[in-house]
Amino acid sequence: MPLTDMPLTGWRIGVTADRRADPQIDVLRRRGAEVLHGCTMRTLNLTEDPRLVEVSRALAADPPDTLVLQTGMGLTMWLEAMDEIGIGGGLRDALGGAEILARGPKAVSAARRAGLTVAWSAPDELFAQIADHVAATGGRVRLALQLDGTDEEVLVAPLATSCTEVVAVPVYRWAWPVDVGPAEELVRAVCADELHAVTFTTKQAAVHLVAIAEGMGRRDELVSALDGVSVVPVSVGPVCTATMEALGMTGLVEPERPRLVAMIDALCDRATGADRAK
Numbered sequence: 001m002p003l004t005d006m007p008l009t010g011w012r013i014g015v016t017a018d019r020r021a022d023p024q025i026d027v028l029r030r031r032g033a034e035v036l037h038g039c040t041m042r043t044l045n046l047t048e049d050p051r052l053v054e055v056s057r058a059l060a061a062d063p064p065d066t067l068v069l070q071t072g073m074g075l076t077m078w079l080e081a082m083d084e085i086g087i088g089g090g091l092r093d094a095l096g097g098a099e100i101l102a103r104g105p106k107a108v109s110a111a112r113r114a115g116l117t118v119a120w121s122a123p124d125e126l127f128a129q130i131a132d133h134v135a136a137t138g139g140r141v142r143l144a145l146q147l148d149g150t151d152e153e154v155l156v157a158p159l160a161t162s163c164t165e166v167v168a169v170p171v172y173r174w175a176w177p178v179d180v181g182p183a184e185e186l187v188r189a190v191c192a193d194e195l196h197a198v199t200f201t202t203k204q205a206a207v208h209l210v211a212i213a214e215g216m217g218r219r220d221e222l223v224s225a226l227d228g229v230s231v232v233p234v235s236v237g238p239v240c241t242a243t244m245e246a247l248g249m250t251g252l253v254e255p256e257r258p259r260l261v262a263m264i265d266a267l268c269d270r271a272t273g274a275d276r277a278k
Contacts, residue, residue, distance in 0.1 A: 006032030007268040014186045014198035014231075016040045016205040018177070020260065024199065027264050036195065038186025039177045040208035043149065046170050047081030055169055056082050056091050059144055063094035064167060066140045068130055068159075069102045069118075070148035072110030074171040078146065079114055081171075092116075098144070101130055104239075104258065124238050125258065131158035139163050149174040149204060174204045180212055187213045190231050191221045197232035197253070197267060201260065203243035206233075210247050223248040232270060236263045 009032030017024055018041050025035050046052055056078070069075050082088040092115065100118045102108045104125035108118045122129040127148075134140060139162030146169045147155060159166045177183060187209065189195050200206045213222035226233040228251010235241040237258025244252060253270050255262035 007272050008033035011196040011271055014195045016209055017201045018042045024260055031268055036189055038182040040183045040205045041174050042177050044173050044175050046172050047077055052170055060090040060094045064098050064142045064144035066099040066143045067095055068145045069107040069111055070146050072106035074146050075110045078171045135162040144169055183212050187222055190225050191218055193230055195231050197234050199234040200240050201236045203240045206244045206247055227251050234267050
């Protein structure tokens with residue numbers, strides 16, 4: 001394989017992902033990188049939780065005026081789970097009459113596959129833009145909010161100021177990895193300048209990595225190293241970027257489109273530019 005097809009040759013990349021870590025690692029290795037996987041989180045599936053069933057039945061019986069979709073994965077998991085217990089059809093009918101607001105293109109695509117029409121999508125894929133849009137357009141009486149794993153109160157509060165009722169729909173949530181050892185090894189490698197870059201495909205992966213470093217007494221050391229020079233922090237998109245920057249990371253690489261392969265392409269461009277500079 002020509003070297004031009006392996007632009008990450010000589011680069012050692014840290015990967016924090018839980019879901020879809022294997023495809024990411026495979027692409028990185030095919031681009032020439034050596035990979036250190038230190039999963040910083042795991043996704044807990046809540047589709048069999050009685051609360052989700054209760055909320056879904058309530059929405060089917062009393063449809064919301066508006067449905068806010070945070071993630072495509074969340075919508076798909078939700079509807080498939082309700083199909084399995086026989087209430088998916090009624091839920092789809094109820095949601096079909098609602099105004100659909102989406103946070104980003106993945107949520108839009110999932111909505112279309114489910115037969116739902118999206119009325120508005122946040123231009124920069126930020127939840128804050130959804131809350132601002134709802135407030136600026138007069139609020140809502142009954143709004144259903146598909147959670148994205150973030151703490152429920154953090155998401156409900158901004159909408160509650162302009163909505164009479166906010167119905168939270170918990171499909172999954174983020175938790176600590178079963179074994180934090182690999183993530184701790186990733187922290188040590190960043191602090192020791194043994195990595196060229198670290199990739200983040202969710203904002204919570206960044207939050208957890210910093211929290212793990214703090215537990216090791218190395219928070220400031222980790223964040224200082226993720227400066228785009230010592231170690232390049234790589235974000236999948238604007239939501240992730242906003243959190244990473246708030247944590248103190250600088251010199252980020254972010255693709256124009258928030259997609260996994262686009263993120264790796266952007267990293268390859270950075271690596272190629274760095275090699276040319278040398």
